[in-house]
Amino acid sequence: MTTEPSTVPTGGPHRPPEEEYLRLHHQICFSLHAASRAFSGVYRVVLKDLGLTYPQYLVMLVLWEHGELPVKRIGELLRLDSGTLSPLLKRLEAAGLVHRARSTEDERSVTVRLTERGDALREPAQRVPRRIAEATGLTAAEVTELRERLTRLTDALDSARLTD
Amino acid sequence: MTTEPSTVPTGGPHRPPEEEYLRLHHQICFSLHAASRAFSGVYRVVLKDLGLTYPQYLVMLVLWEHGELPVKRIGELLRLDSGTLSPLLKRLEAAGLVHRARSTEDERSVTVRLTERGDALREPAQRVPRRIAEATGLTAAEVTELRERLTRLTDALDSARLTD
């Protein structure tokens, strides 16, 4: 029974809809998962010179854009919570790229700002996007379309989760 | 200097192409990352009843389809190595869903097969895909298109990585 359950698609004349769903679904959930990991893999190679991981790079991107931010705001921008960010920021601080300090006006808040080294890293990082873009083999228009589709998908998934 | 570097897009009359790249690129890499995590979040909720995590569910999917497989083959199908699979399979075995045994013909290989409980879990799992499909808010055609795009992207990223 367990040695040969439900083999290849089917032998029957019509396929039950649930089977069809299972297959399609398997493919979409797996392909997104795989694409995400393939992306990290390429980033791992490209970011090696900078000494950054992919999530660390995302944090640096928002800091390069904004200069300094409270941890809370970084979390909102990157959709990450303190359980992920606290140790990550600690590692960036240990690497001398950022500085963390309690806000004086609100002692609950911690402000993260770039150090001189962190700011300087921006220059070599400028070359990263083009290398990644080349690796994807997508045109700018395709990138935009895919991004929009993924953003809509994320919003749909997030709101579906709330109503569960 | 570090307090306000490179603020908003620009103040200048023409934007340097690297800046444009940085922005677009930021968005695509972030959106894929976020979509992947949003997906896991929905799966986490839906799979809770089955007592499976998302990666465990992927392994169960290929086992439900093939009945039994060597670890090596599972890794090929899911693009995962033994460093990820060994402990994951150990947890599935501890949960009584699979059984692992050294192959008699090749002592290097370990064959993973479903236990009766693992096979039985297939029935309630049939309802998962529809729930996920509803959460995505996508039509079947959109799912197919997105999946194809992501698969092409993964292939492009993987081959780009090899030539690095």
Added chain:
DNA sequence: CCCATTTTAGTTGTGCACAACTTGATTGTG
């Protein structure tokens, strides 16, 4: 003014991803 509630970071524990390495079995070639 006081205290319950909320907010912000941080901590702990579990699981996944992956590089680098180890162990033991198999294969191919001299």
Added chain:
DNA sequence: CACAATCAAGTTGTGCACAACTAAAATGGG
């Protein structure tokens, strides 16, 4: 046959994601 090269799993160590929790500060209603 012998032994180097290869191969399959597993182990170790690092980092990310996230749920659940704690600690400390701020806020707001009575």
